[in-house]
Amino acid sequence: TFIDDINNPNLGPSKSYRAEIGYDVMLPFGTLNVTAYENKLKNGITDEAYPIIRPLAEIEVINNGTTQPDYEIVGYKDYYYLQNRIVNKFNSTDRGIEFFFSLKPSLLKNISLDINGSYVETTNRNNIDTYIRSTQVTKPEVYGVFKPYDVKFKNFQIGGNLTYHNPTLGLIVSVRSEHFLIRDEFYDRNTQPYAYLDANLDKHLIPEVDQNNADKYGHIFRSRSTDNRKLDAIYHNFHLRVSKDFLNGFRFSFYVNNFLNLKPLENVNENGVIIERVRTDMVNLSFGTKIEFTF
Numbered sequence: 001t002f003i004d005d006i007n008n009p010n011l012g013p014s015k016s017y018r019a020e021i022g023y024d025v026m027l028p029f030g031t032l033n034v035t036a037y038e039n040k041l042k043n044g045i046t047d048e049a050y051p052i053i054r055p056l057a058e059i060e061v062i063n064n065g066t067t068q069p070d071y072e073i074v075g076y077k078d079y080y081y082l083q084n085r086i087v088n089k090f091n092s093t094d095r096g097i098e099f100f101f102s103l104k105p106s107l108l109k110n111i112s113l114d115i116n117g118s119y120v121e122t123t124n125r126n127n128i129d130t131y132i133r134s135t136q137v138t139k140p141e142v143y144g145v146f147k148p149y150d151v152k153f154k155n156f157q158i159g160g161n162l163t164y165h166n167p168t169l170g171l172i173v174s175v176r177s178e179h180f181l182i183r184d185e186f187y188d189r190n191t192q193p194y195a196y197l198d199a200n201l202d203k204h205l206i207p208e209v210d211q212n213n214a215d216k217y218g219h220i221f222r223s224r225s226t227d228n229r230k231l232d233a234i235y236h237n238f239h240l241r242v243s244k245d246f247l248n249g250f251r252f253s254f255y256v257n258n259f260l261n262l263k264p265l266e267n268v269n270e271n272g273v274i275i276e277r278v279r280t281d282m283v284n285l286s287f288g289t290k291i292e293f294t295f
Contacts, residue, residue: 002054004052004083006084008085008086008087011045011086011087011088012088013043014041014042014043014088014090015041015043016039016040016041016042016269017039017040017042018023018038018039018040019037019038020035020037020038021034021035021036021037022034022035023035028104028171029103029104029107030063030101030102030103030104030107031101031104032099032101033099033100033101034097034098034099035097035099036096036097037094037096037097038093038094038095039092039093039094040091040093040094041090041091041092041093042091043088043090043091044088044089044090045086045088045090046086046087046089046090046126046128047084047085047087048084048085048086048087048089048128049083049130049131050082050083050084050131051080051081051082051083051130051131051142051143051201052081052082052083053078053080054078055076055077055078055079055096055200056076056077056078056079057070057073057075057076057124058073058075058077058204059073059074059078060072060073060074071193077242078199080133080142080143082131085248087128089126089127089128089215090124090125090126090127091124091125091127092122092123092125092281093122094120094121094122095120095121096119096121097118097119097120097122098117098118099116099117100115100116102114102115102117104163104267105128106204110164110165110166110167111162111163111164111165112161112162112165113160113161113162113163115158115159115160116158116160117156117157117158117159118155118156118157119154119155119156119182120153120154120155120156121152121154122154122155123150123151123152123155124150124151124152125150126148126151127147129145129146129147130146130148130189130222131143131144131145131146131197132193132195132221132222134219134220135219135220136219139219140198140199141196141197141198141219141220142198142199142201143196143197143201143202143220144193144195144196144220144221144222145194145196145197145213146189146190146193146222147190148185149187149188149190151186151187152184152185152187153184154182154183154184154186155182155183155185156180156181157178157179157181158177158179158181159176159178159179160177161174161175161176162174162175162176163175168279169244170273171242171243171245171247172241172244173240173241173242173244174240174241174242175238175239175241176238176239176241177236177237177238177239178233178236178237178283179234179236180235180240181234188282189222190222190224191222192211192212192221193206193217193220193221193222193224194206194211201244204283217277230279234264235249235262235264235279235282237257237262237283238257238260238262239256239257239258239259239283240255240256241253241254241255242254245285249293249294249295250291250293251291251292251293251294252291253289253290253291253292254287254288254290255287255288255289255290256281256285256286257283257284257285257286257287258283258285258286261285262282263282264276264279264282265277265278265279266279
């Protein structure tokens with residue numbers, strides 16, 4: 001049995017920075033607010049996987065004719081695996097713009113309209129090497145070592161809230177919408193290692209001219225270099241809420257999420273077969289009520 005201490009006494013605090021600038025515009029028909037921002041995270045906390053080698057006992061079972069046979073250790077062999085530790089090697093940058101528009105209340109009687117939206121680009125990087133186990137145990141290269149790479153996200157969505165308020169009837173009808181227009185994920189990682197670890201887990205750099213040599217290092221290549229996942233189709237959520245105030249102090253509310261019961265489809269690759277299924281990130285049709293009494 002081996003006991004490893006996973007504590008990292010050198011772990012330090014992460015640092016974050018934020019800068020933003022905003023602008024408000026008073027229009028004849030409403031108010032518009034626009035804000036641009038940039039967030040940076042440095043020395044963020046993340047997991048780092050690193051190879052470990054342990055001697056694994058080889059056992060020979062001795063049948064002594066009882067229900068509890070004996071065993072004998074006949075030798076040891078090297079056992080390789082990846083173990084995790086906590087480190088300050090995560091960096092992230094968010095750049096985006098947000099806007100909020102509010103219709104002037106006096107423009108439409110008893111009706112208010114608010115629209116908001118945001119576009120953000122995020123870049124994440126774990127500044128750690130990745131280790132890929134060799135597919136051939138007889139080769140001297142036990143692990144391929146790969147450089148860090150960026151993972152980038154893009155997201156663009158718009159939402160709105162339309163409310164009708166009739167003070168005479170004590171009635172409020174509100175429709176809220178969510179419109180997802182862009183949701184992309186992209187990363188580009190090397191399929192060829194820049195170094196390898198030998199049987200003693202000593203690191204050896206691979207000359208640049210040999211890094212594409214599949215005959216020599218193909219057993220420690222990574223299978224996929226690029227992934228770019230895009231939203232298959234624009235989709236929307238619509239939610240309804242109706243509230244009624246009574247003179248005796250009671251308020252009755254009724255809400256329906258995704259009241260149009262929209263079910264957009266997406267194409268999914270399952271074991272090499274493209275199938276259509278309902279998007280898993282859609283809000284399901286649901287409803288509920290709420291009764292309040294004020295005295």
